[in-house]
Amino acid sequence: GGWAIAVHGGAGVDPNLPLERQEQAKQLLTRCLLIGAEALRSNLAAIDVVELVVRELETDPVFNSGRGSALTSKGTVEMEASIMDGPRRRCGAVSGVTTVKNPVSLARLVMDRSPHSYLAFHGAEDFARQQGVEVVDNDYFITEENIGMLKQAKEANTIMFDYRIPLTATCGTAAAAVEGGGGGGLCMNGLPLSVYAPE
């Protein structure tokens, strides 16, 4: 059937997203597709191509990953990533990464150079340093736009999914809980408890 590649930059796009922002996102996706297609024409293996393309997406601040990541309630960035090689059924994953410039490559190293499948938080950070991957200050990942969005989320007393404010029509039960003030008055981290119920 020949090679094929698909990329995504998140779901749940706000219909009111400015056209300029939409165009910016499309340009990045196009660039990534061209990078991936060129790599495939050069006979790079699928596992190498997905890492290459996701690194590009992480490095550009347009989408919610790497630089441009969403912020925690504390205003910090905690990233996570995973990778899987189909024919070998090998996988690697990381969570709670705060200084690794390209989390997907750390996930690849977990797969290739550790006996484990998933490392998180300080374990993942320690492994990153053992492997000598590029690290940066947490501030590197934080953009002005996301600082504004966090402020907006805090004022609205809600969490935000990618590119949207949770509304009943778009975010299911969690959104209904936010809008209805659900959770029986109990709050955690400033949010109605029911927002976290699905977790």
Added chain:
Amino acid sequence: TVGCVVVDGEGRCAAATSTGGLMNKMAGRIGDSPIIGSGTYACEVCAVSCTGEGEAIIRGTLARDVAALMEYKGVSLQEAVDYVIKERLDEGKAGLIAVSSAGDVTYGFNCNGMFTGYATEDGFMHVGIWE
């Protein structure tokens, strides 16, 4: 969240997903992206990367379900993707991209829009948000 799925010229599939999670999330929250079988999965028949409401994707083991439908039920990639988007997300809103080892490529979502793009060896390329 960002992701990429690829089938190369030798029919090998791979998937990768990366994210910062939710804006204003609790420190320590883990979503679907790093969970193999939920936000990311690849095997001999397909590769899948998901995005959206992570908790719903985890509950639905969305990525693995696409592969399982193809492996056990013998359905096409498109049928598997359509099924999990329609039947496995409850009220959650999410989307995914997928390729098969046969060179098929597709995506699906049940929310307002999703930033997606795909390209194939025969020269077809598409980038979109809403359709």
